[in-house]
Amino acid sequence: MRIILTSQRKLINNFKKVCICRSITGGTIMAAMSEGVLSFEALRRKIRVGTGNCKAKRCRPKIEAMIQEFKENQKTSVKTSAVH
Numbered sequence: 001m002r003i004i005l006t007s008q009r010k011l012i013n014n015f016k017k018v019c020i021c022r023s024i025t026g027g028t029i030m031a032a033m034s035e036g037v038l039s040f041e042a043l044r045r046k047i048r049v050g051t052g053n054c055k056a057k058r059c060r061p062k063i064e065a066m067i068q069e070f071k072e073n074q075k076t077s078v079k080t081s082a083v084h
């Protein structure tokens with residue numbers, strides 16, 4: 001059951017708009033981070049998050065949290081793969 005909830009949450013986050021002003025979804029941000037774009041400023045240049053009317057007041061904290069979580073997951077997966 002937990003696996004289903006986790007995958008459902010990931011699916012919802014992929015379609016959920018993180019940068020509301022620019023209609024940029026979590027999936028778009030995740031795809032950019034997977035390509036190695038790992039700072040807010042780099043994401044701003046690459047996919048234009050934070051360039052809307054609110055000037056990133058609404059989305060910046062959420063995006064920075066996503067970047068932090070992504071980096072922590074990368075560290076965890078590197079440690080896990082080193083064990084195997």
Ligand code: FES
Nearest residue numbers: 020021052054059
């Ligand atoms: S929500 Fe991202 S710029 Fe306004």
